[in-house]
Amino acid sequence: xxxxxxxxxxxxxxxxxxxxxxxxxxxxxxxxxxxxxxxxxxxxxxxxxxxxxxxxxxxxxxxxxxxxxxxxxxxxxxxxxxxxxxxxxxxxxxxxxxxxxxxxxxxxxxxxxxxxxxxx
Amino acid sequence: xxxxxxxxxxxxxxxxxxxxxxxxxxxxxxxxxxxxxxxxxxxxxxxxxxxxxxxxxxxxxxxxxxxxxxxxxxxxxxxxxxxxxxxxxxxxxxxxxxxxxxxxxxxxxxxxxxxxxxxx
DNA sequence: GCAATATCTCAATCATTGTTGAAATGTAGA
DNA sequence: TCTACATTTCAACAATGATTGAGATATTGC
Numbered sequence: 001x002x003x004x005x006x007x008x009x010x011x012x013x014x015x016x017x018x019x020x021x022x023x024x025x026x027x028x029x030x031x032x033x034x035x036x037x038x039x040x041x042x043x044x045x046x047x048x049x050x051x052x053x054x055x056x057x058x059x060x061x062x063x064x065x066x067x068x069x070x071x072x073x074x075x076x077x078x079x080x081x082x083x084x085x086x087x088x089x090x091x092x093x094x095x096x097x098x099x100x101x102x103x104x105x106x107x108x109x110x111x112x113x114x115x116x117x118x119x120x
Numbered sequence: 121x122x123x124x125x126x127x128x129x130x131x132x133x134x135x136x137x138x139x140x141x142x143x144x145x146x147x148x149x150x151x152x153x154x155x156x157x158x159x160x161x162x163x164x165x166x167x168x169x170x171x172x173x174x175x176x177x178x179x180x181x182x183x184x185x186x187x188x189x190x191x192x193x194x195x196x197x198x199x200x201x202x203x204x205x206x207x208x209x210x211x212x213x214x215x216x217x218x219x220x221x222x223x224x225x226x227x228x229x230x231x232x233x234x235x236x237x238x239x240x
Numbered sequence: 241g242c243a244a245t246a247t248c249t250c251a252a253t254c255a256t257t258g259t260t261g262a263a264a265t266g267t268a269g270a
Numbered sequence: 271t272c273t274a275c276a277t278t279t280c281a282a283c284a285a286t287g288a289t290t291g292a293g294a295t296a297t298t299g300c
Contacts, residue, residue, distance in 0.1 A: 008137055014208070015132025016288085020124065028211045036247060049289060051248055056287095070246050070297045078212075085205050088134070091148045092198075136258080156277060169259060171278050176257095190267045190276055 002083040006061060010084045013060035018045050019053045023062055026076040033066075033075030122203040126181060130204045133180035138165050139173045143182055146196040153186075153195030 002010075014020050021043045026033060034042075040050045054074060057063045061080040065072050122130075134140050141163045146153060154162075160170045174194060177183045181200040185192050 004137075004140065008135055008140055010135075011131050011140065012135025012287095015128055015130075015135045017124075017128055018288090020128055020131065024208070024210075027209065037245095046290075047247065048249090048291075052288075055248090067297085072247065081208065085208075088144070088201065088205075089147065090144075132257095138258090157275095160277095166260075167277065168261075168279090172258075175278090187267090192277065 002087045004087075007084060007087045009060040010062055010080065013057050013062055016053070018043055018049070019057055022050075022053060022057060022074075023076060023081075026063060026074060027078075027081070029075070031075055033073040035068075035071040035073055037071065039074065122207045124207075127204060127207045129180040130182055130200065133177050133182055136173070138163055138169070139177055142170075142173060142177060142194075143196060143201075146183060146194060147198075147201070149195070151195055153193040155188075155191035155193055157191065159194065 014023060022039055025039060025042055036047070036050060036054065039054075040047055043050070045053070054063065054065070058065065062077055062084075063074050064077050065074045067073075134143060142159055145159060145162055156167070156170060156174065159174075160167055163170065165173070174183065174185070178185065182197055182204075183194050184197050185194045187193075
């Protein structure tokens with residue numbers, strides 16, 4: 001379960017234009033991930049700067065990496081992302097479900113809820 | 121629908137110890153909200169500093185305020201919070217639901233999903 | 241081993257952000 | 271209107287974060 005320190009690091013990591021773009025690119029790319037060079041082109045930062053941001057995201061537990069040939073492939077840490085959301089919304093309704101209904105609606109529209117993928 | 125600029129502001133706002141505590145306190149407090157003075161005590165910041173952070177959170181669309189007597193009551197903007205999550209996870213699985221299953225599981229454990237609360 | 245590719249580390253600089261105290265604003269009750 | 275209370279604004283300083291370029295490390299194919 002995510003603690004406050006991790007959550008702060010993760011939110012701060014996401015609160016930066018280039019890093020947010022990196023994470024969204026990786027979320028869209030899926031588990032296979034993208035090579036650092038490809039990311040640099042897509043996000044529009046220099047290699048040095050990208051490396052700095054990737055390290056930051058890794059420290060925050062939002063991405064992971066693996067080497068493949070001479071490239072390093074980065075991918076989104078989906079468990080980290082969901083843990084973050086869980087931390088933010090923990091104790092959100094305290095027995096009053098109507099409080100978090102807007103949040104739930106936004107999420108069900110976005111996520112592929114298992115056992116509920118027939119429509120869409 | 122939330123755009124990138126808003127999302128960056130919101131994540132950056134949450135990526136700060138005191139502001140994250142403020143938001144979590146307000147999420148827990150629910151729609152009624154809390155007075156600024158109460159928040160200052162709970163979070164452990166000076167009035168001046170609290171005011172700075174509240175303004176920042178308000179600018180980011182994560183909280184709202186209303187005056188009541190000589191207090192100002194702040195409350196969480198649940199729509200803003202859920203929009204943020206939606207932005208982060210948009211296009212997360214591209215037809216591969218297994219990708220975001222961990223995220224979904226964390227959320228169903230936390231949120232009071234309407235019409236789907238029977239099973240854990 | 242050598243050259244080419246891909247990525248990272250380091251040190252310096254610049255910009256942004258958080259914190260503080262003093263003073264100002266707005267509200268309520270005598 | 272006077273005083274007390276609640277919160278905000280302002281200006282200054284300290285701390286943190288982003289960016290850059292040069293050089294270092296790791297991998298591959300010849």
